[in-house]
Amino acid sequence: MAGGAMAGGGDSFRALLRAANALLQQRRYHAALAVIKGFRNGAVYGAKIRAPHALVMTFLFKSGSLREKLKSIAQATYAHSRNLAYFVFTYKGLLAAQSRLQGKKIPFHSFLAACIGGWLVFGDNNPINSQIIMYLLSRILFGLSRLAVEKGYIPQPRQDPFPLVAALVWGTVLWLFEYHRQTLQPSLQASMTYLYEDSEVWHDLSDFLVYNKRTDSK
Numbered sequence: 001m002a003g004g005a006m007a008g009g010g011d012s013f014r015a016l017l018r019a020a021n022a023l024l025q026q027r028r029y030h031a032a033l034a035v036i037k038g039f040r041n042g043a044v045y046g047a048k049i050r051a052p053h054a055l056v057m058t059f060l061f062k063s064g065s066l067r068e069k070l071k072s073i074a075q076a077t078y079a080h081s082r083n084l085a086y087f088v089f090t091y092k093g094l095l096a097a098q099s100r101l102q103g104k105k106i107p108f109h110s111f112l113a114a115c116i117g118g119w120l121v122f123g124d125n126n127p128i129n130s131q132i133i134m135y136l137l138s139r140i141l142f143g144l145s146r147l148a149v150e151k152g153y154i155p156q157p158r159q160d161p162f163p164l165v166a167a168l169v170w171g172t173v174l175w176l177f178e179y180h181r182q183t184l185q186p187s188l189q190a191s192m193t194y195l196y197e198d199s200e201v202w203h204d205l206s207d208f209l210v211y212n213k214r215t216d217s218k
Contacts, residue, residue, distance in 0.1 A: 031096040035089055042088035046081035050128075061190040079128045083121050090117040130185060 024033060054076040058069045094113035099105045122129045148154045176183055177192045184192075194212065202208040 031100070035092045035096060038088040038092040039085045042085035043081045046084035047077050050080035051077045057187060057190075061187075061194070076128060079126075080132070083128065083132075087117045087121040090120060127186065131187065134185065 023029065051073065054073040058073050058076075062069060062072065064072075091113045094116055095105070095109055098109040098113065102109075122133060145154075149156055173184075173188075174192075174196075177189070177196070181189055198212050201213075203214055207214045
């Protein structure tokens with residue numbers, strides 16, 4: 001009896017699996033299913049990106065117990081994963097709705113859908129959203145520069161401009177750090193403090209080469 005029940009359960013599961021796979025092959029449901037998978041991919045990618053970053057930054061720069069550090073890592077990972085999942089869901093949903101209403105997809109649809117999604121999901125000014133927006137902004141500037149050259153709006157540089165860009169970026173960020181530190185994002189301040197200020201202080205070989213700071217009261 002038990003074996004027969006288990007076999008019946010297995011048959012039901014296989015039938016359900018076949019039905020689900022058949023549904024996934026239906027073209028008329030493709031747009032809606034793409035929104036659902038986009039939500040899934042956003043959640044997974046957000047967790048993959050944030051978890052290792054939060055792990056490193058927390059154990060390098062934050063104080064507190066192990067429990068507090070792990071809680072901070074989990075909260076940051078959840079926030080990044082959730083926001084990216086919500087954004088992809090919103091963006092793809094609005095994109096599909098606009099295409100259905102107008103009967104075709106045009107470039108402005110992407111811009112409008114992303115603007116609405118950005119406002120709704122990333123509009124709260126918090127550390128996680130701030131890092132994501134700054135990450136995107138730097139890549140947008142590079143992308144628009146390349147697009148301007150491709151379209152002929154600015155001439156093709158005779159030499160690679162990257163060395164000049166690198167020099168200006170580093171010059172500007174260190175000037176800001178030294179004289180207008182409050183304008184920089186907290187995690188960047190922490191990184192630069194570790195690199196440029198903590199390297200000015202030591203007491204003996206232990207906190208000169210082995211550790212960054214002494215943890216005892218000597």
